Amino acid sequence: MTRTVYNTATTLDGFIATSDHSLDWLLSRQIDQNGPMNHADFEKRVGAIVMGSSTYRWVREHEPESWAYSMPAWVLTHRQDLEPHPGADIRITAADTPEALTALHTEMVAAAGGRDVWVVGGGDLAGQFADAGLLDEVVVSIAPVTIGAGAPLLPRHVELVRTEWAVNGEFVCVRYDVVKA
Ligand SMILES: NC(=O)c1ccc[n+]([C@@H]2O[C@H](COP(=O)([O-])OP(=O)(O)OC[C@H]3O[C@@H](n4cnc5c(N)ncnc54)[C@H](OP(=O)(O)O)[C@@H]3O)[C@@H](O)[C@H]2O)c1
DSSP: OOOEEEEEEEETTSEEEOTTOOOHHHHTOOOOTTSTTOHHHHHHTEEEEEEEHHHHHHHHHHSTTOOOOOSOEEEEOSOSOOOOOTTSOEEEEOOOSHHHHHHHHHHHHHHHTTSEEEEEEOHHHHHHHHHTTOOOEEEEEEESOOOSSSEESOOSOOOEEEEEEEEETTEEEEEEEEOOO
C-alpha cells in the first residue's frame, strides 16, 4: 500500500536549507550510504516524487547535466518559466487548494504503482499534504548543527509517533507516523 512520506535532512533547529537556499551545512557531513536508514533503500520503495519550485531550482542549478530520479516527478509552482529537465518525466503544475492537491495526490499514487510517494520538500509543501490529510510519514536525518534561520522543516502543528530510529554517521535518523485526525 502506498505511503506518502516526507523524507528530508534537517538541522537540529528545524531548517532544511539556509535563507539563501544553501545546503553547505549538510553536504560536507559523513554518512554511510549503506548504513541504517540510508537513502538508497528509501528511494527503492518510491514510485513518484513531488517538490516545490525552490527545491526544483536548487536541484537544477546544482546538477544541471543530470536528473537523479527515474520515477515520475511533479514540480509545484505558479511560475510559467520552469522547464522540465530534458528527457525526464517531470510534470510542472500548480495545486494550491486542498482539492487540487488531493486530485494531484490521486494521480501520483496511481503513477507510483504500489510504491511510495516521496514529498521531497520544502516544508510548507509537506505541510499542505498534512493539512489535506494526505501525509502518512515523516523521516528526518538530523545533522549535528543549528543555523538559526532558514527554510523550515514543517511549519505546522503535526502530531507524530516515532516508529524507527538509527544513528548513521554524523546523523540521527528518525521515522514517524503522522497522527491523523
Ligand atoms: N535538507 C534537505 O534534504 C532538503 C530537502 C528538500 C529541499 N531542500 C531545500 O529547502 C529549500 C526549500 O525551499 P522552500 O521552503 O521555498 O520550499 P519549496 O517547496 O521548494 O518551494 C516553495 C515554492 O513552491 C511553490 N509551491 C509550493 N506549493 C505549491 C502549490 N501547492 N501549488 C503551486 N505552487 C506551489 C511556490 O512558489 P512559486 O509558485 O513561486 O513557484 C512556493 O513558494 C530549498 O532550498 C531546497 O533546496 C532541502
